[in-house]
Amino acid sequence: MFLTITPLSSHYNHTKHNTKSQTHHHHTTNLISSPSCPPLPSSETHRCLLSSPGAAGQSQAFRERPDSVQVRAGSDVFLRCAVDHQQGKAQWTKDGFALGFERNVPGYPRYQYSGEAALGEHHLIIKGITLEDDGEYQCQVGPTANALPIWAAANVTVMVPPGSIRVAGRREGEMVVVAEGEDVQLECVVGDARPEPSLAWYRDGLRVDESEYTLQTDVRRPSTRRRLVSVTSRLTVRATREDDGTQYTCRASHPALQHPALPLAASLTLSVLHPPDPPSITGYRTGEVLRAGERRTLTCRVVGGNPGPWVTWYWHQVLPNNTLRTQARKSVHLNDKTSGDLRSRGVSVTQQVTASRTDDGAVYECRVTSDQLSRPLSANVTLTVHYEPAQVRVSGPTVVTAGQRFTLTCITSAANPPANLTWILDGEQVNTTKNIVTRDDGGGWVTSSELSSEAGRASGVRMVRARCEAQHLEATDVITHTRNITVMRPPGQPVVELKAQRQVVAGSLVEFTCITKGGHPPPKVRLYKNDKELLGQTAVRSGVTAVTATMTAAAEDNGARLKCDASNAALPDPLTAVTTLNMLFPAWEVRGWANPRSVEVGKVITLTCESSSSIPASTITWPSDANAIAEPSSRKSPGSFGGQITRSEMRVRVTAEDQGRVVTCEADNGLGVTVATNITLDVLRECV
Numbered sequence: 001m002f003l004t005i006t007p008l009s010s011h012y013n014h015t016k017h018n019t020k021s022q023t024h025h026h027h028t029t030n031l032i033s034s035p036s037c038p039p040l041p042s043s044e045t046h047r048c049l050l051s052s053p054g055a056a057g058q059s060q061a062f063r064e065r066p067d068s069v070q071v072r073a074g075s076d077v078f079l080r081c082a083v084d085h086q087q088g089k090a091q092w093t094k095d096g097f098a099l100g101f102e103r104n105v106p107g108y109p110r111y112q113y114s115g116e117a118a119l120g121e122h123h124l125i126i127k128g129i130t131l132e133d134d135g136e137y138q139c140q141v142g143p144t145a146n147a148l149p150i151w152a153a154a155n156v157t158v159m160v161p162p163g164s165i166r167v168a169g170r171r172e173g174e175m176v177v178v179a180e181g182e183d184v185q186l187e188c189v190v191g192d193a194r195p196e197p198s199l200a201w202y203r204d205g206l207r208v209d210e211s212e213y214t215l216q217t218d219v220r221r222p223s224t225r226r227r228l229v230s231v232t233s234r235l236t237v238r239a240t241r242e243d244d245g246t247q248y249t250c251r252a253s254h255p256a257l258q259h260p261a262l263p264l265a266a267s268l269t270l271s272v273l274h275p276p277d278p279p280s281i282t283g284y285r286t287g288e289v290l291r292a293g294e295r296r297t298l299t300c301r302v303v304g305g306n307p308g309p310w311v312t313w314y315w316h317q318v319l320p321n322n323t324l325r326t327q328a329r330k331s332v333h334l335n336d337k338t339s340g341d342l343r344s345r346g347v348s349v350t351q352q353v354t355a356s357r358t359d360d361g362a363v364y365e366c367r368v369t370s371d372q373l374s375r376p377l378s379a380n381v382t383l384t385v386h387y388e389p390a391q392v393r394v395s396g397p398t399v400v401t402a403g404q405r406f407t408l409t410c411i412t413s414a415a416n417p418p419a420n421l422t423w424i425l426d427g428e429q430v431n432t433t434k435n436i437v438t439r440d441d442g443g444g445w446v447t448s449s450e451l452s453s454e455a456g457r458a459s460g461v462r463m464v465r466a467r468c469e470a471q472h473l474e475a476t477d478v479i480t481h482t483r484n485i486t487v488m489r490p491p492g493q494p495v496v497e498l499k500a501q502r503q504v505v506a507g508s509l510v511e512f513t514c515i516t517k518g519g520h521p522p523p524k525v526r527l528y529k530n531d532k533e534l535l536g537q538t539a540v541r542s543g544v545t546a547v548t549a550t551m552t553a554a555a556e557d558n559g560a561r562l563k564c565d566a567s568n569a570a571l572p573d574p575l576t577a578v579t580t581l582n583m584l585f586p587a588w589e590v591r592g593w594a595n596p597r598s599v600e601v602g603k604v605i606t607l608t609c610e611s612s613s614s615i616p617a618s619t620i621t622w623p624s625d626a627n628a629i630a631e632p633s634s635r636k637s638p639g640s641f642g643g644q645i646t647r648s649e650m651r652v653r654v655t656a657e658d659q660g661r662v663v664t665c666e667a668d669n670g671l672g673v674t675v676a677t678n679i680t681l682d683v684l685r686e687c688v
Helices: none
Strands: 012-018 023-029 061-064 069-072 077-079 082-084 090-094 111-114 123-126 135-141 150-159 164-167 174-179 183-193 198-203 214-222 229-238 247-253 264-276 280-282 289-291 295-302 304-306 310-318 324-333 347-354 363-369 377-382 384-386 392-395 399-401 405-412 420-425 428-430 436-439 445-454 463-471 479-488 495-500 509-517 524-529 532-534 537-541 544-552 560-567 575-581 590-595 604-611 619-621 633-638 644-653 662-668 674-680
Touching (some): 061 150, 069 077, 077 150, 183 198, 183 264, 229 247, 295 310, 295 363, 347 363, 392 463, 405 420, 405 479, 445 463, 509 524, 509 560, 590 662, 590 674, 619 644
Parallel strands (some): 174 264, 289 384
Antiparallel strands (some): 012 023, 061 082, 090 135, 164 183, 183 229, 247 264, 310 363, 363 377, 392 405, 420 428, 420 463, 495 509, 509 544, 524 532, 619 662, 633 644, 662 674
């Protein structure tokens, strides 16, 4: 059979379509129509070409068709399309608008075709999908002279998670105060979602039984944003005492949530007003006897109450003069710090008690106050305590000098009955003391005792140890306190020693040592050069303290005052030893000059050399060959650092040959250091 083939006349009309973010170019394809060819969806009239199978007898057909998908906004979409025996051109359309044949889809920067076109692969990729991308997509293959057109459609549904969830008129987590029996309507609003979210109510984490509540069917409302919806659910609760502190939560589930298993939620908590019941005390019964140190936990149990009542533990003590002493020991607001659950109708507030003398006869009262009560509710117990002294203390001096007489006092804290005291001095019991018992203002009896003794005079005694022991019928062990008394002894008069490698010459090392014997505590020894303290090394051997400072002697140290101070707590003022540092030092320079500076031939010139200060005084010599008129003269004068300055003068009659002659003078004081200087003669000649 032969079919009449009409030549394909295809052209593409480019029409601009504006959106908020981009301009799209839509292509409309015109095909030759045929009664047996189903129409392609389009805003234009499409014509289909009837054609017979290709030369190989095979028609173009889909190997892979796109599947409809639901995706979250912002995700990437991959729509598959693959064609076997493709003959016509392939393109995609969206809601009837053609996207064109080019693989990069001009005008749609987030769209592109993927796959090997030569293999009939024309997959569509959409990056970062938005609500604007929601719609029907078709993969279309156009006709040819030998092939009919084919197409396959898929819907892309863009899911948007709810933008918000709230309980209308309430803040998140708000505490809603209601009276028992009052009806409360809770309205949950979930906004801007696609598709419609699912809502459910929960009471303390458990889904509410709808048979026990009035629950209005969710109402769907249009959103202010296109294609999105908002949903409202109303729950009516009749408040009961058991609802006090209960949390009601509205949860919204939606497939587009980032974690679908974790729905959005909005919560509030009901606070149901009711008064508390009278308190009760457990943990002790009035009349029981407690031993000192015994611990008890008094528990005050309060049932119910909203607003949460204040529970305060009061401690009352009746003093020997019949006056009442009261302290608020612990005050707890049940909404803030409790050990129970208000909704279980029982709350316990504890008071830890360690039995002591202050608790003997004391009354512990648990008092409950609330805005719902016209007067406080209370319960109390009275304690009975037998107790030993909590402590023993010895007072008196801690430091005495040898032979000094001292007195120590031992006193106990209150006890019932009174304690007995014993003194132990340096390991031996003292039987010459007596105990004095007095009534304490806070209850119980106080025992005191005094011990007088003289600090040991023997040189080896450095410490006296006195221990006071308290025995009591209720005590399992003896209660003791020890006083250690240091016996001070002054050190001996210090002695100063100087050591050097040779004579004390400038530049040599000098050891300055201060030695003192004995002393307790060991003396503190300080070394000084003039008024500056020197850093020394301390050594203590066999009761002898020696402190040594090493220094490099300098000329300016001549005549320095070296002082040693030795002190300890037994001395009112330090013991002092002083010596003077006498040094030898060479001249460090010699200066020379001529007078006059220039001289005529045959005239006399005076050459002068002067050394710096030295000990001993320097001797100046003139080793140069000069025409001295007479022997050089020399004289001494006081110099710096206690030394002497030497000046030598030599008179010379000059000749013409002396022009530019260098004359040398040297200064030496026998310490191995020679300093020298040169004088250059300037002789004037007559012009010939």
